[in-house]
Amino acid sequence: MIVEPEIDRAALQSALRAEYGLQAASLTFFPEGTVGCHYVADCADGQRAFVTLLTGGTIADQQAGRLDFILALRSRLTESGLFPAQPAVRRTLAGGLKAGFRGCPLVVSEYIDGANLWPAWPPGPGLGAELGVLAARLHAATPQLGMEVPFTERFRLPFEPLLRQCLAELAGDPRLERPGQRSLLEMILPRRDDLLQRADELLALAAQVRRLEAPFVLVHTDMHGGNLIRGPQGSLYVVDWEGAMLAPAEADLFLFAGAGLEAMLFAYRKQPGAFPLHPELFAYYLERRNLEDIAYFLHSTLHENTVDEQDDFDLRCVGECLNDHAPLAATVARIRKALAVEQA
Numbered sequence: 525m526i527v528e529p530e531i532d533r534a535a536l537q538s539a540l541r542a543e544y545g546l547q548a549a550s551l552t553f554f555p556e557g558t559v560g561c562h563y564v565a566d567c568a569d570g571q572r573a574f575v576t577l578l579t580g581g582t583i584a585d586q587q588a589g590r591l592d593f594i595l596a597l598r599s600r601l602t603e604s605g606l607f608p609a610q611p612a613v614r615r616t617l618a619g620g621l622k623a624g625f626r627g628c629p630l631v632v633s634e635y636i637d638g639a640n641l642w643p644a645w646p647p648g649p650g651l652g653a654e655l656g657v658l659a660a661r662l663h664a665a666t667p668q669l670g671m672e673v674p675f676t677e678r679f680r681l682p683f684e685p686l687l688r689q690c691l692a693e694l695a696g697d698p699r700l701e702r703p704g705q706r707s708l709l710e711m712i713l714p715r716r717d718d719l720l721q722r723a724d725e726l727l728a729l730a731a732q733v734r735r736l737e738a739p740f741v742l743v744h745t746d747m748h749g750g751n752l753i754r755g756p757q758g759s760l761y762v763v764d765w766e767g768a769m770l771a772p773a774e775a776d777l778f779l780f781a782g783a784g785l786e787a788m789l790f791a792y793r794k795q796p797g798a799f800p801l802h803p804e805l806f807a808y809y810l811e812r813r814n815l816e817d818i819a820y821f822l823h824s825t826l827h828e829n830t831v832d833e834q835d836d837f838d839l840r841c842v843g844e845c846l847n848d849h850a851p852l853a854a855t856v857a858r859i860r861k862a863l864a865v866e867q868a
Contacts (some may be wrong), residue, residue, distance in 0.1 A: 526555040527834050529579055536625055540565065543616050543623035544632055546573060557748065559766055566633060566689070572635035573614060577628050591629055593674055594765050595621035606665040609658065610762045611636050636763075638755040645749030645782070652784020655747070656791030658760055659776045663741040664797045666770075667769075677740065677771035679730040681812065684723055687819035690826060691716050698826075704835025708825050711842060719818070726811050738772040739799050745769065748779050765822045773798075774805035781810065781855045786862045803860040810852050818845045 533551050542545040547568040554562035554574075578591070599621060600608040611634040616623050623630040625789040644651055695716060699708045712719075744751075745767035753761040769775075773792075780788045792798055821838040829835050 526837050527831050528553040529561055531561065539623065539625045539630065540575065544614060546632065551575065574611060574633045574635045577625055579628050590675065590766060591622065594768060595631065596671065597767055597768055600669065600671055601665065606668055607662050607759055626699065629833050636753045636761050638753045641749035641752045641754060643850055647780055647784040648783045649784040650789040650796065652780055652782065652788035653791040655780045656788040657795060659747065660795035660798055662744065663773050663799060664706045666742045669742065673742065673770045675769035677769060677775065679734045681726065681730060683816045683819040686823055687719065687723055687815060690819065690822040693826060698819060700826050702832060702835055704832055704839050705825055707839055708822070708842065715846065722811065722815060726815060729808050729811065731757055733804050736804065738802060738805060740770040741773055741799060742771060743771045743773065743775040745771065745775050747776055772805050774809055778806050778809040785858055789862050801863055803856055803863060806859045807856045810855065814845050814849050818842055850856060
């Protein structure tokens, strides 16, 4: 979240000392992300840590049920060396992977002193090739995981009823109090029928890709520029693993669609054990992510936000999603062409 909720920082510092032995001299709110509330802890010994508090909301509530698996997975990947390109999870004094603070899950991770890749997004050829190799390494770790992955792609659309509900509310002459809500109404109503049609078409596409029976691998599902950090030595780190699951490789690769698309696909396909790729799956994930983001930002603006700043952020995100939809067909055509060239 980009606006700090009412958190007693002194009490949170006390909890960090009691649960982790972490002497946090200060906490700096980190205004990024959509899941939870984040802080950078500056410690008395000069070290830093990244603190996440899952404080609620539609997305955070959904992810709380996955948290134990996600933390176990991250620990397995880093401690085994299968995929160390991520911040390590700090264990509590009792050896656990999380603690609690006033009814909310509390997680502490290694702090990576670097910058995310949003300024370089979407990726060009150089970065695209690097990301293709990074994703291939994650996917190749699947057979050596040695742990159950309880979350598997079913090609279902749990956000689709939420999208329809929000569109129905906006069309029903709602009482909207904040300026951001009224701006949302003006932005969405002219597109309402188009969004409903797209939802219908996505349901049909989901049924189509389900029949492909593509191989499933461990995927992150959210490796966009905001979740990729360039460390001080030039290494890439992947953060925000809340969506990790077993799914086709395209569930990661679709996010790298940019000027470096062809370079990414070429680099990925050249890695040992690379998996076959399908343009239909790229089309599915591109469209699903676009509509999913619209649905959750609509819902948060209508039902969860309390301040104009968060409304403004969500409104910008909705506008970006609407604008991003226009070139999706051209992107899929590029993917289809690139894969056909490689497979020829």
